[in-house]
Amino acid sequence: MTTHTDTDLLALATRLSEEAAEIIRVIRARGFKTLTKTDSSPVTEADHAAEAHILRGLRAATPDIPVIAEEEVAAGARTAVAPAYWLVDPLDGTREFAAGRDDFTVNIGLVRNGRAVLGAMALPAYYQIYSGGVGLGAHRKDKTGVTPIRVRRAPAEGLSVLASRHHADDTRLAEYLNGRKIATLGNIGSAVKFARVAEGLVDLYPRLGPTMEWDTAAPQAIVEAAGGHVTLLDGSELLYGKTDWKNPSFVCTGTL
Structure with missing residues (x-):
């Protein structure tokens, strides 16, 4: 790759996420x-095989852009x-x-000057690819083709909320939602929750437990490209480049 335009970079991330999804399947x-x-x-083997494929592709096409990847970091890799x-x-x-459920994703995001600027996210079990970035819009690719996506305005009957399956019993969730008009509340795993906000199926995803930067960069870029927001609980930006790669609690919203 010689140009490194954001359109090129997003296309690269999208292709690699789709290829990794097939490896996982x-x-x-x-x-x-x-x-x-x-x-x-x-x-699992799928984590390692998908990461190896993505790293080869990113490092071959963009050798000037460092890559921070979950399993490499777990193995002791340190990248400034x-x-x-x-x-x-x-x-x-x-x-x-590992439990045989379908809510898992492949996330490839690009951070620039502390902000998630573009990303691609594959949902292997659903044969869906989400992509988006600053100035590029947001799209969903599935077996029917490529469709622009956009967050929705919250309906009068109340918010549709998705929260973490792993933290479903966290009392902080009830405290956070107290006083809000809630139409539905569901619990699923992984970054799939971001996708459902970005495409206008869900209004709110509060994350009140720990995540890592690689969990959120790609989906944040997609949600924001679709007109949504990912912020800390005080409304400030969720930024990147923390020394331990750990995120504080945040909230992902459509147009509320």
């Missing part, structure tokens, strides 16, 4: 073992924050994947 179909990392989180860098989660929602 193949491994899922033939079976796999689930191991436990030192932080007690699960990891740069003005621009890729953030990769090759299989967000490994618990869902």
Whole structure:
């Protein structure tokens, strides 16, 4: 790649996320073992195979842009924050994947000057690819083609809310939602929740537990390209380049 325009970079991320999704589907179909990392989180062959494919593609096409990827970091890799860098989660929602559920994603996001500026997110089990970036709009690709997506204005009957399955019993969620008119409340895993906000199916995703930067960069860029917002609980920006890559609590919204 010689131009490095954002259109080119988004196309690269989208292609690699789609290819990684196919790798994950193949491994899922033939079976796999689930191991436990030192932080007690699960990891599978699919995580490693998808990440290896994405890293090869990014480093070959954009050798000047560093890549921070979940499994490399877990293995001890240390990459300094740069003005621009890729953030990769090759299989967000490994618990869902290992349990045979469908809500897991491939996330490839680009950060520039501390902000998530573009990203691609594949939902392998749904055969969906979401992409978007600053000035590029947001789109969903599925078996029917490519469709522009946009967040919706919250309906009069109340908000549709998605929250984390893993933190479904967290009392902070009820406290956060107290006083809001809620029409539906569901709990699913992974960054799929961002996709449902971006395409206007859901209005609110409060995340009141820990996440890492590679969990959120791509989906944040997509939601914001679709007209939504991802902010800290005080309304300030969710920014990138933290020394430990850990995010504070945040909220993802459509047009409320």
